[in-house]
Amino acid sequence: MKSRKRYLGVACAGLLVYLSVLPVELAAVRFSRAQITGVDTRIVRVALKDAMIREQFPDRFRIKSRDQWVEVNAEYTIRPKLQEYLDDIYQRWKPDYAAFFAMDAVTGSVLAYADFVRHAEDDVYGHLALNALFPAASVFKIITAAAALDTDTVRPDSILPYNGKSTSLYKKQVLHHKDHKWTRRPTLKKAFATSVNTVFARLGVYELGADAMNEYAQRFAFNRHDLLTDIPIDLGVSNIEDEQWVLAEVASGYTERNTLSPVHGAMLASAIANDGRIAVPYGVKRLTNSYGWPLYVNEPRHLTEAIGADTVEQMRVLMQETVRRGSARRFFRGFFKGRDIEVGGKTGSLSGDHPKGRNEWFVGYARRGDERIAFASLTVSKKKWRVKPARVARKFAEKYFASRDN
Numbered sequence: 438m439k440s441r442k443r444y445l446g447v448a449c450a451g452l453l454v455y456l457s458v459l460p461v462e463l464a465a466v467r468f469s470r471a472q473i474t475g476v477d478t479r480i481v482r483v484a485l486k487d488a489m490i491r492e493q494f495p496d497r498f499r500i501k502s503r504d505q506w507v508e509v510n511a512e513y514t515i516r517p518k519l520q521e522y523l524d525d526i527y528q529r530w531k532p533d534y535a536a537f538f539a540m541d542a543v544t545g546s547v548l549a550y551a552d553f554v555r556h557a558e559d560d561v562y563g564h565l566a567l568n569a570l571f572p573a574a575s576v577f578k579i580i581t582a583a584a585a586l587d588t589d590t591v592r593p594d595s596i597l598p599y600n601g602k603s604t605s606l607y608k609k610q611v612l613h614h615k616d617h618k619w620t621r622r623p624t625l626k627k628a629f630a631t632s633v634n635t636v637f638a639r640l641g642v643y644e645l646g647a648d649a650m651n652e653y654a655q656r657f658a659f660n661r662h663d664l665l666t667d668i669p670i671d672l673g674v675s676n677i678e679d680e681q682w683v684l685a686e687v688a689s690g691y692t693e694r695n696t697l698s699p700v701h702g703a704m705l706a707s708a709i710a711n712d713g714r715i716a717v718p719y720g721v722k723r724l725t726n727s728y729g730w731p732l733y734v735n736e737p738r739h740l741t742e743a744i745g746a747d748t749v750e751q752m753r754v755l756m757q758e759t760v761r762r763g764s765a766r767r768f769f770r771g772f773f774k775g776r777d778i779e780v781g782g783k784t785g786s787l788s789g790d791h792p793k794g795r796n797e798w799f800v801g802y803a804r805r806g807d808e809r810i811a812f813a814s815l816t817v818s819k820k821k822w823r824v825k826p827a828r829v830a831r832k833f834a835e836k837y838f839a840s841r842d843n
Contacts, residue, residue, distance in 0.1 A: 475503035476733040481667045481721055489668055489720060490564045492520070492551065500724070502732065509732060512722040514546035522836050523829075527553035530824035534792050534817035536565035537829060538699040538718075539837075542707040542802055542809040544737040545716035547668065548837070550700070562792060566699040569671040571815060573697035574785030575632045576798050577675070577690035579705055581640055582629055582755055584653035587748040590644045593626040593755060599635040606634040606691045611642065612681060629755040630763025632784060634689040641688020647679035650688060656743040657705055658715060659695075667721045667735070672704075673697040690785060702800040702813025708743045709752045709781065710802035710809040715740040756781025756801065765799060768827035778838060779804040784827060794819045799827040803834045810837060 471477035484500045494513045499506045523537050536552040552565035562570060585591045598620045601610045628636040641650055654660065654675040661672050676694040677687050686692035700718060707716040717738040724733040744752070757779065760769045764784040772780070782801025789796045794817040802811045812833060814826035 470731070470734060474732045476500060476724065478665050478667055478735075481724065481733060482665070482669060485667060485721070486669045490567065492564075494720075500732075507726060507732070509724040509726060510729075511724055514541075514548070514720055514722055516548050516840070518840060519549035519833070519837060520551065523549055523551040523833065524553075526824075526829055526832060527551065531555050532816045532823045533794060533819045534559070534565060534815075535824075535826075535829070536699045536815045537812065537833065538566045538703045539810060539812035539833060540703050540707065540716065540718045542710035542716055542811040545707070545718045545739075546722075546737075547718050547720045548810065549833075559792060565815070567668065567670050569673045569696045569698035569701060570789075570791040571697055571796050571798075571817070572693045572787040572789045573673055573675075573690055573695035574787035574796060574798055575634075575690040576697060576702060576705070576783050576785040576800050577687070577695045578629060578632065578637050578785075579709075579752070579756075579783050579800070580653050580657055580659075580675075581637050581645070581650070581688045581690075582625070583657070583744050583748060583752055584645050584649050585625075585640050586751045587653070587744045588645070588649060591625050591640070593624065593751050595625045596622050597625055597628055597636045597639070598622045599628075599633060599639070601635060603631055603633040603635075606638060606686065606689055608682060608685075610635045611638045611685045614639065626755055626758050627763075629783075630758035632764055634691050637689040638685035638691070641684045642681050645688065647677050647684055650677045650684065651675075653743075656741070657708065658701065658740060664717065664740075666717055666719050668700070668718055670700045670718070671698050673701045690787070693787070693789060697798075699813040699815050702798065702815075703811045706782070706800050706802040706811035706813065707809075709749060709756060710804055710811050711739075712746060713742045713744045713749045715743055716811070753779075753781055756783060759783055760801070765801075765827040768799075768825060768831055772831055772835070776838070777805060778834070780834060782827070782830065789817070792817055795822070797822070797826050799825075799830045801830055803838070805838060808838075808841065810834075 533555045538550040539548040550566045554560040659673050659675040674696045704715050719735045760780050780803045785798040797816050799814045814830040816826050
């Protein structure tokens with residue numbers, strides 16, 4: 438009888454403790470887990486900042502909760518095999534600088550991220566996948582195209598004439614356009630896929646204007662410094678002034694005024710893969726104490742819807758065209774044979790100074806059934822390139838879906 442009472446006492450005590458670490462509702466007041474345990478995202482970020490910058494994911498560490506240090510067990514979203522695969526790719530090609538970030542486009546859970554610096558003396562910029570040091574280049578055309586489509590300014594099959602080379606940007610071609618027999622007349626879909634600067638510059642100047650460009654840059658999380666997540670990330674900056682030539686450069690991505698981090702690039706792609714909602718990336722699934730009680734559990738979060746459902750479908754058309762017949766086609770040649778996988782993306786290239794070299798991007802997504810991933814791949818080359826970012830993205834997508842099939 439005594440042993441039974443002792444057992445019931447222990448069970449009741451355990452139940453009380455268990456309830457104390459779960460969200461509870463008393464007198465119609467909802468208490469969050471963070472309010473009960475004292476552990477929230479900000480505390481987790483501080484505790485793990487240095488480790489995550491070094492791509493280290495400790496199983497156990499100490500965290501401060503209610504003015505007391507508590508030892509916790511951690512469970513992460515990171516896929517070690519994907520992490521190792523990225524490291525192997527960069528060790529094989531050894532680019533001057535490179536970075537990659539991949540996440541689940543629906544939940545925001547981080548799958549893998551990595552950076553690489555060829556020469557140790559050049560490793561002075563922090564983790565390259567997490568810092569917004571790089572010109573966004575033509576990746577910013579995602580913002581321009583989304584704004585133009587979302588405001589019903591154009592459709593994917595709209596004809597947008599331009600003069601000159603697709604890679605150039607001159608005031609005469611943008612601000613003083615005249616049709617003649619050499620004028621080219623691509624659709625928006627083709628202009629996006631082949632990254633025609635003049636077309637997007639003219640969209641920005643004559644169709645959208647600074648107010649709309651600023652609005653959609655904000656919708657896609659540019660100039661945000663309040664995003665709280667457990668990973669120490671920087672988001673991109675856009676500097677859009679109401680002056681014609683500045684607007685032309687910004688809308689086409691032909692400027693260093695727009696910056697981007699690989700993690701932010703993956704977030705842009707998540708909006709296209711996830712019905713217009715930008716997923717907030719996170720790397721920690723949960724923290725438990727030594728008894729296994731959950732002190733912190735991460736739940737998927739999304740920013741305000743960036744674009745409407747119809748615009749998402751149109752953006753997917755544009756981004757798939759980039760991969761199948763546009764600037765990334767040669768890197769995905771043969772990829773779709775025997776695979777029921779949708780891939781879309783946007784390339785970009787521009788010289789930058791942090792680090793100094795030619796910055797090249799591939800920002801994209803992959804979808805198969807209910808699986809949706811978003812990623813951003815970057816390389817910076819001092820003199821010659823060793824691997825293109827779209828090739829790294831393709832190999833990552835192959836590895837990811839192969840791992841899901843096994």
